[in-house]
Amino acid sequence: MGDAKLYVIPASHPSRSAMLMLDRKGIPYERVDLMPVISKGVLRAQRFPGVTVPALKIDGTRIQGSREIARELDRIRPEPPLFPGDPERRVKVEEAEGWGDEFQQKPRRLSWWALRRNHGPLASYSEGARLGVPVGLAVRTGGPIVSLSARFNGATDENVRADLASLPEDLDRIDGWISQGVLGGDQPNAADYQIAPSVRLLITFDDLRPAIERRPAGEHALRVVPDFPGKMPPVLPADWIPDLRS
Numbered sequence: 001m002g003d004a005k006l007y008v009i010p011a012s013h014p015s016r017s018a019m020l021m022l023d024r025k026g027i028p029y030e031r032v033d034l035m036p037v038i039s040k041g042v043l044r045a046q047r048f049p050g051v052t053v054p055a056l057k058i059d060g061t062r063i064q065g066s067r068e069i070a071r072e073l074d075r076i077r078p079e080p081p082l083f084p085g086d087p088e089r090r091v092k093v094e095e096a097e098g099w100g101d102e103f104q105q106k107p108r109r110l111s112w113w114a115l116r117r118n119h120g121p122l123a124s125y126s127e128g129a130r131l132g133v134p135v136g137l138a139v140r141t142g143g144p145i146v147s148l149s150a151r152f153n154g155a156t157d158e159n160v161r162a163d164l165a166s167l168p169e170d171l172d173r174i175d176g177w178i179s180q181g182v183l184g185g186d187q188p189n190a191a192d193y194q195i196a197p198s199v200r201l202l203i204t205f206d207d208l209r210p211a212i213e214r215r216p217a218g219e220h221a222l223r224v225v226p227d228f229p230g231k232m233p234p235v236l237p238a239d240w241i242p243d244l245r246s
C-alpha cells in the first residue's frame with residue numbers, strides 16, 4: 001500500500017472517525033490539519049470533489065466523507081472488517097452508521113454556537129494540531145472563522161435548543177443499539193466509529209459530561225475514542241440543558 005494522507009480539522013468528529021478506522025486497519029498515514037473554512041479552499045486545490053473533511057488520498061485515489069472512507073478501507077484492506085459479513089447484521093450496522101452521519105450535525109452546531117459565545121476554549125480544541133501557524137495565533141485570529149462556521153452550520157439559538165431537546169431520545173437510541181450488540185461489540189465496526197466521536201465531542205461540554213459519561217452511550221464513546229481534544233466550560237442556559245440521565 002502506498003502513501004495515505006488524511007485531511008482533517010482538529011476536533012472534527014468525522015475526522016476522528018476516519019483516523020480511528022485507519023488505525024484499526026493498521027494503515028499508516030500522514031495527517032494534515034486544516035483550519036475550518038480555509039479547509040474548503042485547500043480541499044478544492046487538492047482536487048477533492050467536495051469541501052468537507054475527512055478527505056483521504058490513498059494510492060492516488062481521493063475519497064471524501066467518513067462513510068465513503070469506511071467502505072474504501074474495507075475494500076483495500078479487508079481485515080479487520082469494518083462491516084459484519086452477515087448481511088442482516090450489516091444492514092443494522094449501516095442503519096446505525098447512516099443515522100450517526102446525520103446526528104453529527106448536532107454536536108457540530110452546538111460546538112460552533114458555544115465557541116461563538118466564548119472563543120477561549122478554541123485553544124483546547126486545537127490541542128496537538130499543526131495548523132501551519134502557532135495555535136495561539138490561530139485562536140486569537142479565529143473570531144471570523146467561528147462566526148462563519150456558526151452561520152454555515154445554522155448554529156442559531158432556536159436550532160441548538162431543539163437539538164438539545166431531542167438529545168435524550170438520541171442517546172436512548174444509541175444505548176438501545178449497544179444493548180442489541182449493534183454497537184459496542186468486541187470488534188468495533190463502522191457505526192461505532194461513526195457515532196462514538198459525536199458523543200465524545202458532546203462529552204467535552206462541562207454542561208453535558210456528567211450525565212452522558214455515566215450512561216452506556218457515554219461509556220462507549222470514551223472507550224472507542226479515549227483521546228479527543230477540547231473542553232468547554234459551562235456555557236448553556238440552565239433551562240436548555242436536558243435531563244440526560246439514562
Ligand SMILES: N[C@@H](CCC(=O)N[C@@H](CS)C(=O)NCC(=O)O)C(=O)O
Nearest residue numbers: 012013014036037052053054065066
Ligand atoms: N457527513 C460528512 C460531514 C463532513 C463535515 O461536515 N465535516 C466538517 C467538519 S466536522 C467540515 O469539513 N466543515 C467545513 C468547515 O468547517 O469549514 C462526513 O462524515 O464526512
